[in-house]
Amino acid sequence: MIDVINQINATQREIGNQAVATGEGRSVLLRRVYDAPIEDVWSACTDLERLGRWLGQVEGDLRVGGTFQLKDNAGGEILRCEKPRLIKVTWVFGEGMPTEVEVRLAPGDDGRTIFELEHASPAQIVDELVRTYGPGGTIGIGCGWDLALLGLDLFLNGVTFDPATWQDTPEGKEFAVRSCHAWGPPIQAAWGTGDDDISAAVAFAVRHFAPETSGDR
Template sequence: MIDIVNQINATHREIGDLPVATGEGRSLLLRRTYDAAIEDVWDACTDPDRISRWLAPVEGDLRLGGTYQLKGNAGGEILRCEKPTLLKVTWALGPGMDTELEVRLAPGDGGGTLLELEHSSPAAIVDELVRTYGPGGTIGVGGGWDLTVLALDLFLNGVDFDPETWENTPEAREFATQSCHAWGAVIQAAWNVSDEDIAAAIAFGVQHFAPAEDANG
């Protein structure tokens, strides 16, 4: 069993402004500490064999200036690689969908390793999407990163975890519910979203990550 409350509370979330190559950025920032040495966390985030065990199989020219592709997920270019503290890549789920992802590692104040994961997109595009269509997409992205940092924690602690198998369980639905509520609070404050709109966005996010069972099925 996963301690859902502890896992949700272990992560700090905020809306940031990390620039992207084209200019001003709007970012989702996650920060948490892992009970592992910085070299171990770095290796888990950069070694293709280990990445495949907690995130997804990855292939490509895995070096500075090279490219990568996660199976069924994003791909892009490796922009910076400064072992064991900084990894920066472009993060594209399709043509014309380039964003940037930065992972920063540092020794934790009380031991372990502090990880900051910051996913940044052009600010004007993000702000317009939130104003026009609501924050559902942003909550969905944040929820996806919550699942990523959870999977990394379990992997570093030697726990077998398959997100595809787990996603249809009651435990997964509870995690998705709490994750979307946590991001909803952050996003509502950042964009001054109404209670009605944030509630709808949270419900959309939960249904996306852990669809409710069909009562007639």
């Protein structure tokens, strides 16, 4: 059994203004502490075989200037790689807009590791999407990374985990619903969204990530 509530609460969530190559950007930022040394977390994030055990099958040349492809997901180019503290890549899904993902590691207390992941998109595109469709899509980006950070925690603790199948379990659906709700406050703070609008945005994200649930938490 996975302690869904503790896993949700282990992550701090923010909406930031991380710049991208094309200029001003908007970002989702996730921060949590892993009970593992920084070298182990770095290896889990950069070794192809280990990545496949918590994130998904990854192919490519993981060096600066090299490219990667996550199976059935995004691909891109390695922009920066500063062992054991920073990885930055472009993140492009299909014909979608180019975005950037940056992972930052720092040593924490008692041999633990502070992990930050920031996914930035061009500001003008994000703002237009929010004006047109509301912030539910931004919540969706954050929910997707919540699942990845859960997978990394389980992997570092020796737990076998297949995110593709777990998402369809009752436990996985509960995690998705709680993740969507957890992104409500930072989304509301970033855009000054009213309570009704943020409730609608959370419901929009829940319908995508856990369509058979009510979304009530």
